[in-house]
Amino acid sequence: MKNWKRAIALVASGAALLSFAACGNGGNAEGGDDSKPTIGFVAVGPEGGFRTANENDLQDAFKKAGFDLIYSPTQNNDQQKQIQAFNKFVNDEVDAIVLSSTEDSGWDESLKKAKEAEIPVFTVDRDVDVTDPEAASAIVSHIGPSNEWAGEQAADFVNENFPDGANGFILEGPAGLSVVKDRQTGWDNAINDNVTVLESQSANWSTDEAKTVTAGLLDKHKSENPQFIFAQNDEMGLGAAQAVEEAGLKGQVKIITIDGTEAALQALVDGDLSFVIEYNPIFGEQTATAVKDYLDGKTVESDIVIDSQTFDAASAKEALDAGTRAY
Amino acid sequence: MTQNEPIVVMKGITIEFPGVKALDGVDLRLYPGEVHALMGENGAGKSTMIKALTGVYKIDAGSITVEGKPQTFNGTGDAQNAGIATVYQEVNLCTNLSIGENVMLGHEVRGPLGINWKKTHQEARKYLDQMGLGHLDPHAPLNSISIAMQQLVAIARAMVIDAKVLILDEPTSSLDANEVQDLFAIMRKVRDSGVAILFVSHFLDQIYEITDRLTILRNGQFIKEVMTKDTPRNELISMMIGKSAEELSQIGAKKERRAIGADEKPIVSVKGLGRKGSIQPTDLDIYAGEVVGFAGLLGSGRTELGRLLYGADKPETGTYKLNGNQVSINDPHTALKHRIAYSTENRRDEGIIGDLTVRENILIALQAIRGMFKPIPKKEADEIVDKYMKELNVRPADPNKLIKNLSGGNQQKVLIARWLATHPELLILDEPTRGIDIGAKAEIQQAVLDLAEQGMGVVFISSELEEVVRLSDNIEVLKDRRKIAELENDATVSQETIVDTIASNNAGKEA
Amino acid sequence: MAGHNTKKDAGNPILKRLLSSNLTWSVVALIVLIVICTIFDHGFLSLSWNENTGGLAGPLITMLQESARYLMIATGMTLVISTSGIDLSVGSVMAVAGAAAMQFLVSGLNVWLAILLSLLVGLVLGCINGALVSMLGLQPFITTLIMMLAGRGLAKVITAGQNTDAGSVAGSEPLRWMANGFILGIPANFVIAIIIVCLVGLLCRKTAMGMMIESVGINQEASRMTGIKPKKILFLVYAVSGLLAAIAGLFATASVMRVDVVKTGQDLEMYAILAVVIGGTSLLGGKFSLSGSAIGAVLIAMIRKTIITLGIDSAATPAFFAVVVIVICVMQAPKIHSLSAEIKRKRALKSEAKAVTA
Structure with a gap:
């Protein structure tokens, strides 16, 4: 029920904004x-x-x-x-x-x-x-927060967890966006040489597409034992987690995402994701x-x-329990 | 006529389609300064011959010579370059361009800054004047003038491109008498300038009025080339359909009038039925077993009255009684449910559903009455389709052919089958014989008489007074969107009676 | 010579019909893509039993899973296009229905009620399209374009701009199963989609609905004159399209139990139109082929799968998609068929001429 109230509030505020903007059209020079x-x-x-x-x-x-x-x-x-x-x-x-x-x-x-x-x-x-x-x-x-920094954090996590190297995938956002480029640059700068990215594919920031893409990648590279997936946003990470779970690889493939939405933190607590970098x-x-x-x-x-934070399962639980997350 | 060399000689033309020989060794000669008609029933090969001459079809055997030079046409462009221009039934001009632009399309007058539109329109006016079309404004958009005028503009255009041969494929099928005379005036001008005209029409009167020479085809074969003035009509007709003149004369007799008994009740009785801008309030009674003819000129309201009876247009005034019961017929669906059917004059746009099969076209109205979710059982459907295709002699006898691929006459038969399948008490036929060949025409006329014999009420609307007089029991005469007279069609009534009735009535003008 | 000829004539019509059928070329394209994928990834055709999900697993299976939503919107689109209309709103309706379903679940509604209500939402949106097109006579393109924009907005309003996640809602298993489960090892959503396509097909062909839809698409005025009520038919097809889009929306969102108000169903109206055209239904309306559209829909899913399998760079994927579709359309073009027939005829003439001279 709470959500419906929120919806109504949004409509109301939207209408208010519209009228506000309309006022601004004519009179913000003298009326303000x-x-x-x-x-x-x-x-x-x-x-x-x-x-x-x-x-x-x-x-x-x-x-x-x-x-x-x-x-x-x-x-x-x-x-x-x-x-x-x-x-x-x-x-x-x-x-x-x-x-x-x-x-x-x-x-x-x-x-x-x-x-x-x-x-x-x-x-x-x-x-x-x-x-x-x-x-x-x-x-x-x-x-704003730094996208490069976020990419570096993801790479650091993989470096730490797989000191002997590992194989994995990257799920990118839509081609051509600066966010995508910057997060990738950060990753590239920080990642160890013994870590191999088997393939990078775009899943368009979409949960649903990420699931399909990840399922495809897991099928294709089954023999190469993929151990991590770096999803450039939470939405894609959540999709990837579902594909991993269906393939029976939950826990074996570590999923790292950027953004730090509530849903991602919850997934972190549930063990679907392994590491979430906040983009504050x-x-x-x-x-x-x-x-x-x-x-x-x-x-x-x-x-x-x-400044942004990074979360693992424990800190995510803390943050969720505190209930101070704004998003 | 002039006995000089022909411009076009087509010899031994053979065109084969999978399974059929559409043309088998046909000859055709076109002389300059002559109007030449291709005669034959639908399916005789007239259109195929024209398509061979205009480069649409490639010929499988035979030769085409234009001005003594052998030609191979690989497309319409080749034929055009050889000086062969065509004006089709459906005018192929750009309706959103101006008249002048259409006349001069591709031959615009150019100046230093590209096309000089002023001069182009002046030039267009020159050509239009030559053709006796000086009253048209070259700047007006083409769609501001009637289809008939558009056809004349198309002919003027043929002159701009300096054609040697002008092909007119059924140009008169949608024209009224005055418009036909305008067309003929222009055809004579073009002919006198030394162009050879190839003309196709189903109207024998027009053939005898305008043509000099005839080539007769039957079943894809060449029958004979004759001079028009040396060939009597019955001889021409028997050559076209391959039957003797005696056999034909039987169709032409006028039917005996069926008198309405005093105690008979009309199926349909309307009082003051009318619609603004369409037809003024009209009273009309139609009895079972009666053929009621609607006679009148184009625009007299004959079609409009038929459409109101069917609910194709919504009546605004009047009462409608069906077998004594008050009804309101506001759309075709209701009309059909009340067993009233209407076959349109506009076969292509309002009649056939081109991409459906003959079978579907026959069944669709019956299906619409029964409702979408009550399909006609296959057995019943087969019986209906089979019965009507046989009764009306639909050719080819294949119910799974797309209706758009049938000839006009056979499309008309399928449409009549569609309405008969709904078992109407009243069948309104609007121009059922327009644009179809003599054989099919006779079959449809006979069908009308048979249906009335079986007790159906039939409204017969036609621009050909001759067939209205021949088939009807009563004739409603219309003029200027009003009914002006009701004639009991006995032996004293003839075409002249109707023409006189229309001519002597001035009530419409006073109003 | 004569014997040779008759044999050839007997064999040709079937081959000719096969070659000129859109269905054949779609199937050929499907096979070619599968072959390409198999060459690139030898395990492409492999199927294994996945204990985790209780169904088959493998690249082909995920492809079928994805195709379910295309099957739904392509079926609705086929009927709409057959009436010479178009429904650009299917993608947005997917998002609205998906958003409604997720939001209902989160707000604690029973899962079956949530499914039913979100389908109803899709149906209502379809009915609005239908009413505007049939009763007010608005252009289908404009009407559904407006619905496409309005629908996106509506989806955002429903979730208050959030990407609502119902993943942790208890009791949502039936919906989750609809998109992710298996029936006898085959993806449930694919099975459901195929059953619905068959039902629509039966409805169209076993009643007079299909003929009437085609009739209205070919010639609306002539159809009215036969006693058909074109307005009713138009209303019906848009309503059906809306309902099927809602089902597609459930497939898309239930697959991850999360609606993405911007991405769910994005651009899918274009995929649906492509599937219909590949399936052989003309955009001008008239005769339609549901089986053609169904194969078209699977083909679209296969093209997307190929993109993933070949690892085509994300910047190049739209171009790859376009090239494949163009190739298929070219193969289907009647001009190409007459061209190849012409070449054959010329060759035959030449050999005949040689035989005569010899």
Whole structure:
């Protein structure tokens, strides 16, 4: 029943946001309280546990810090819509823009416009890739956990558990995303030479696809005794765990995932997963502080790395029992 | 006519399809400045011959010579390059382009900046003027003019591409009398400019009016080439269907009128049945065993009245009594349930379901009445299909052929079979003989008489007054979407009576 | 000479019919892919008994397991396409039904009730499509495109944007079995899917439903004139498509007992359309072949399996998929058949000419 209440609340808040945005269209220039700086948030929109937690936290934090935040989510990872929202914020002359981009490239033109309008831009979570120095200078700071660090943690876990080397697979996210590249880079940098990745396949961040892909890989490489699966997100790791269980290999194949959602931690406690690296979505406060500091004329670090934790079964149980997880 | 050399000589043309010889050694000569008709029943090979000449089919034996040069056509492009232009039954122009653009398509006047549209349209006007179509605006979109006019534009286009031979395959099947005269006027102009015209039509009157020379085909074989003016009609018909003239004369007799008894009750009795923009309120009684003819020009409301009786269009006014009971017939499903059936004039768009088999096309209406989940048992279905295909002599006698592959006449027979399978009390036949050959026409006319004999009420709608007069017991005359007269069709009534009735009535104009 | 000819004539029609049948080429493509996979991975055809799951295990088995959902949406899509419509919303309806099922389970509903209600949700969405298309006469493409977008949103609303996980809900075994279990060693979802395809097939061919659907697809106005009620038929096919998509949604989510509001059923409407086209039903409507679509659906699953088996780089998988589908479509094209017939005819003529000169 609790979930239905949540659903209703979401619809209500969605409607409220819409009307809020509608007000913002016409009147945020004069209607907004002068003492309250206006922040435009170019967001991804609800797409899963991490994103929802992250964006809710950002919105709360900015409200708490006394900002007027205009939330503008896109749909189905449509970058075009994000660019439109971004340009609209520039035209409306907001005080700062927080950008959580779906894709790392293609932002040069928009950033240049922001620079001309002297609007500072803060990228959160995913970093953007800009070639133009003028565009790059529009970005004051990047705030988010490090994907490379997460990849390194996964590699370290495998190194530690299999000092004599091992065979395994990697389940990647969709090709071309910076997250995918960064998590892979971190892994590649840290992994020992005696560990062999038999095959890397994309399972599109999807639980369901990961199960199919993993089942296929287990069939194909049965003879090579695979001992670990590094899934680049929780969703895929959960799918892989089910394929492993059905193949009767539960416990024999260690599954490492990144993100740290509640479902993954639960799976960790249940022994379906072996190691979960958090990709901490809770950095609204840090972001709000960075924006506030910059607007107050203080210097802000250009790369603010958010600390994340790693979990094994024991620490996962602790965290779940504490009930403080936001996602 | 001019006795110069023929432009086209086709000799010993043979085309074989798996299992059949569609053409077997057929000859055809087309002379410049002549209108030449290909005559024959459906299936005689007329279309195949035209397709051989236009490069659609490759010939298996024989030769085609154009202006003395032997030709091998590997596609329609080759034939076009040799100067052979075709105007099909269904106009193959771009309806969303302007008239001028259609006329000049591919021959636009070019300037330094690409196509000069102004000059192109001027040029188009020149050609249209030549053809006596000066009243058309080259800038107007093609779909703003009638199908008949579109056909004339298609002919004008043939002149732009400087054709030597113009093929007109049944251009008149959907035209009314005035439009036919417009067409003929243009055909004469084209003919006089030295082009050879190959013409196909099922209307004998038109053949005798416009053509100079005839080639007669039967069952894929060449019968004879004759001059039109030297060939009497009955001789031509007997050559086409291979029967003697005496046998034929029997079909032509006018039926004796069946008088309605005083105590008979009508099957259908409507009062003030009408629909805005379609037909004004009309009273009508139809009795069992009676053939009621609807006569009138195109647009007189004859089809509209038929559609209202069937519920194909929803009536807006009036009462509808069926065997004395008040009913409301608002859609075809209800009409069929009340045993009223209507065979459309628009066979292709509203009649046949092309990609279904003959069998399915026969059974579908009966099935629709019974309901989707009560399939007709196979045995019963077989019997129905077999019975009607035999009775109506559907050719080929294969129920599993797709109906779209049958000739027009046989498609019509299948449609009649479909309606008969529903056992209607009232059968409305709208133009059942349009665009079909003489043999099938006679069979359908005979079927109408037989059905009335068996006690069915039949409404017979046709643009050919001659057959309306011959088959009907009573004739409803319509004009300007109103019923203007009801004639008891006795021996004194003839085509002229109807024409006079229509001509002398001016009520519609006053209103 | 004569004897030779008659023999040839007798043998040819069957061969010709086989060659021009879409079914044949789909089966050939299926076999070719299996052969390629077997060459690449010698264990591809191997089957073993898995004590853990109580069924057969092996690459082919997981392929069949995946094909179940395609079978469902392709069957619904076949009927819709036959009426010359299209249903772009099947993928989203899968997500909605899956989301509903997971959410119901998490909120403590009985598993059977959860299954029933989520199927009802799919049916209702299908009925909305059907009502808009048949009664309001909206274009199927636009109507179902809107439903595709709205459905995704609805799925997110149902789960409050979360990827609801019902993996730990007690008593959800029947649903889990539906997607992961086995009947006599064969994947249960595949068996269920095949039974449903057969039922739909029987319904279409043993009643007049199939003929009426085709009739409406070929010529709606002519169908109305025969007393068929086209609106009823249109409503029906979209409703059926919605229901079958809901079943597919259950297969997809119950397989991992988790709905992914963004990914579940994503792009699957395209797979369904491809399966239908490969199966030989024209996008213009009219005659349809459920068995063709079924083989098309299995073929789609096989292509995806091939991608995994060959280890094709994730960036190249869409291209690989496209190439395989294009090759199959080209093999089926009537032009290609007449071309090969033409080549044969020419060859025959040549040899005849040689015989005459000799």
